[in-house]
Amino acid sequence: MKKTCIIGSGYVGLVSGACFAELGNKVILIDNDAKKIKALKNNQVPIYEPGLDKLLKKNKSRISFSTNINEGILNSDIIFICVGTPPREDGSADLSSVERVATEIARNMNGYKLIVDKSTVPVETGEWVKTTIERNMAKKTPFDVASNPEFLREGTAIHDFLNPDRVVIGVSSKEAERILTELYKPLKAPIVVTDIKSAELIKHASNSFLAMKISFINSVANVCEKVGADVTKVAEGMGMDKRIGKTFLNAGPGFGGFCFPKDLEAFYWISKKLGYNFGILQEVKKVNEDQKKLIAKKIEDALWIIKDKTIAFLGLAFKPNTDDMRMAPSIDIINILHKKGAIIKAYDPESMGKAKTDMPFVKYCKNPLEVCKDADCVVLMTEWEEFKNLDFKKIRSIVKQPILIDTRNYYNPQTMKQLGYIYKGVGR
Ligand code: UGA
Numbered sequence: 001m002k003k004t005c006i007i008g009s010g011y012v013g014l015v016s017g018a019c020f021a022e023l024g025n026k027v028i029l030i031d032n033d034a035k036k037i038k039a040l041k042n043n044q045v046p047i048y049e050p051g052l053d054k055l056l057k058k059n060k061s062r063i064s065f066s067t068n069i070n071e072g073i074l075n076s077d078i079i080f081i082c083v084g085t086p087p088r089e090d091g092s093a094d095l096s097s098v099e100r101v102a103t104e105i106a107r108n109m110n111g112y113k114l115i116v117d118k119s120t121v122p123v124e125t126g127e128w129v130k131t132t133i134e135r136n137m138a139k140k141t142p143f144d145v146a147s148n149p150e151f152l153r154e155g156t157a158i159h160d161f162l163n164p165d166r167v168v169i170g171v172s173s174k175e176a177e178r179i180l181t182e183l184y185k186p187l188k189a190p191i192v193v194t195d196i197k198s199a200e201l202i203k204h205a206s207n208s209f210l211a212m213k214i215s216f217i218n219s220v221a222n223v224c225e226k227v228g229a230d231v232t233k234v235a236e237g238m239g240m241d242k243r244i245g246k247t248f249l250n251a252g253p254g255f256g257g258f259c260f261p262k263d264l265e266a267f268y269w270i271s272k273k274l275g276y277n278f279g280i281l282q283e284v285k286k287v288n289e290d291q292k293k294l295i296a297k298k299i300e301d302a303l304w305i306i307k308d309k310t311i312a313f314l315g316l317a318f319k320p321n322t323d324d325m326r327m328a329p330s331i332d333i334i335n336i337l338h339k340k341g342a343i344i345k346a347y348d349p350e351s352m353g354k355a356k357t358d359m360p361f362v363k364y365c366k367n368p369l370e371v372c373k374d375a376d377c378v379v380l381m382t383e384w385e386e387f388k389n390l391d392f393k394k395i396r397s398i399v400k401q402p403i404l405i406d407t408r409n410y411y412n413p414q415t416m417k418q419l420g421y422i423y424k425g426v427g428r
Contacts, residue, residue: 001025002183005076007069007101009036011047011157012118012150013082018052019161021059023186029065030072040065048323048350051158069101073108078179080148081117081129091265092273093122102129106136109143114179116146120203120263122270126170126196144176147196149203154257155321167191170199204267208281211260213248215287221251221427222294231427232409251427253329253381253407254291256318261288261327292329295407296336298424302403303377307341310400312375314368314390315382316348316355323350329407330381331358338362347371349386369398377403383410392419 002025006017009031017029031037036046045053056063066072073079083097098119105115115133117126130145147170152160167184169191171177177193184191192202221231231251239246255261264281271278300306318328325331328351334344338361347365348355356364365371368387372378372395380387387410396402396419404411404421409428416423 002078002179003076004028004078004080004183005030005072006080006082007072008081008083008097008119009033009040009065010082010084011049011154012152013080014040014045014047014056015049015052015152015157015161016080016082016118016150017063018055018059019158020183021062022055022162023183025062025183026076027059027063028072028076029063030067030069031065032067032069034067037065037067049157050155050321055158069104070108073105073113074110077112078114078116078183079105081115081119083119085119085121085266087262087265090269092269093120093262093266095121095125095128098125098129099132102132103136106133107138109133109137109141112142112144114144114146114176116148116180117200118148118150120149120207120259120266121147121200122204122266123197123200123274124270125200144171144173145196146171146176146180147199148180149199151203151206154324155319162187164189168199168202169193170196170202172196204263204270207260207263208267208284210248211255211264211288212280212284214250214252214255214260215284215291217249217251218254218291218426219287224427229428234427251409252291253295253333253426254288256327256329257324258326261285289332292332293336295329295405295426296333299333299337299377299379299405300340302405302422302424303401306337308343309376310343310345310374311337312371312378312399313344313346313348313362314371314378314380314387315384316346317351317382320382320384321350323354325351325354325358328355330355333379333381334359334362345371345375348382349384369395373398375399376401377405379405379407380410381407383408392416392421396420 004020004025005028006013007030009029017027021027081101085093088094126145126147149168167189169180224231235249238244239249268278268281303309316330338344345363352364368390402421404423406425409425413423
């Protein structure tokens with residue numbers, strides 16, 4: 001059993017903490033948001049992530065929560081930095097929380113500590129953390145810094161953490177390698193041991209590559225539309241080549257969420273700072289921005305005059321099984337349509353509470369039928385399971401016009417046409 005401290009009880013911190021406890025370790029979860037810690041102490045989980053509440057409850061005896069960072073540092077051997085690294089206006093990552101935590105650790109060390117960065121950070125952050133600790137140490141104490149990027153996805157975070165394709169460990173000492181290898185041993189996953197800078201780069205490069213795959217297939221989809229080809233078939237044919245792989249080839253409204261857009265920008269920025277113009281990343285971003293405009297245009301083209309038309313959105317979140325609205329493509333698309341005078345209705349199983357802040361003008365509905373009633377156009381925005389088997393025959397009888405825009409290629413075009421819909425997918 002290892003004594004671990006997780007500083008930052010956000011998405012990555014909470015899931016990692018619950019999973020490390022599940023593996024038998026003692027975990028102290030720290031956050032400076034007193035409201036959040038109070039809620040967690042009362043068994044309330046501040047984010048929507050399937051299974052997280054159960055896992056925290058199951059491992060309650062090994063998990064404690066605190067706002068006191070010193071308590072966490074004094075009572076643990078391994079300290080994970082899981083604080084946010086939000087984008088600054090110029091696209092670079094704001095590392096002030098990482099610096100603040102490193103300074104706190106330096107001032108409160110009471111023996112050897114392994115300080116592991118799990119937040120997504122630009123290359124060379126590990127070096128800065130090490131320097132910051134050395135400069136702020138109250139008395140000389142041995143320590144190691146390591147990088148251990150996280151690859152979990154929202155919505156499947158616990159499964160991803162406990163069943164990773166690989167665990168990446170960036171270290172500069174044998175001791176750090178030994179501690180982290182032992183910590184992750186129960187997962188029985190391949191472990192990539194490397195230097196700290198390479199580990200930091202693996203994270204930025206992986207997210208940027210996946211974003212590039214999505215922008216690539218969206219571009220292919222746009223060519224498919226020009227000639228009447230089917231992008232789902234093109235992706236299937238491409239994906240069967242093992243070198244390409246089947247995943248992340250679903251054309252759609254563009255990627256969203258807090259990770260891909262932010263990491264793409266941060267990777268471009270740090271490369272530029274280091275003297276390399278990583279231009280391909282700029283193009284990936286541009287294709288993604290254009291894709292949202294193309295979806296809005298598709299809706300507009302189907303409706304002819306958009307002013308005063310009612311558009312019903314099935315789903316708002318950037319993907320299913322999350323309530324996260326950060327950078328969701330629905331926001332840009334809805335704003336374009338709203339500015340042109342359309343009346344917007346929406347239903348999402350989880351994200352409406354958060355969506356209201358960004359889009360107060362939307363009429364939020366209680367269920368799929370209520371949202372579709374009297375709509376001139378229905379837009380499938382997020383591929384929630386709940387929308388898979390909707391009664392589209394019934395929906396056909398309550399909409400004003402039978403126009404269905406399927407931004408995720410979620411439905412069978414032939415079935416929808418037989419039901420009397422004017423159906424438009426993406427790239428087919
Ligand atoms: C992503 C990565 O997949 C994780 O490995 C990583 O740990 C995480 O970022 C992070 O850095 O924290 P996440 O943002 O939760 O995870 O979501 P994804 O499932 O990767 O989806 C991202 C976006 O791409 C969504 O908007 C999704 O709809 C879109 N997408 C995904 C497509 O449009 N097409 C695809 O084929 C796949």
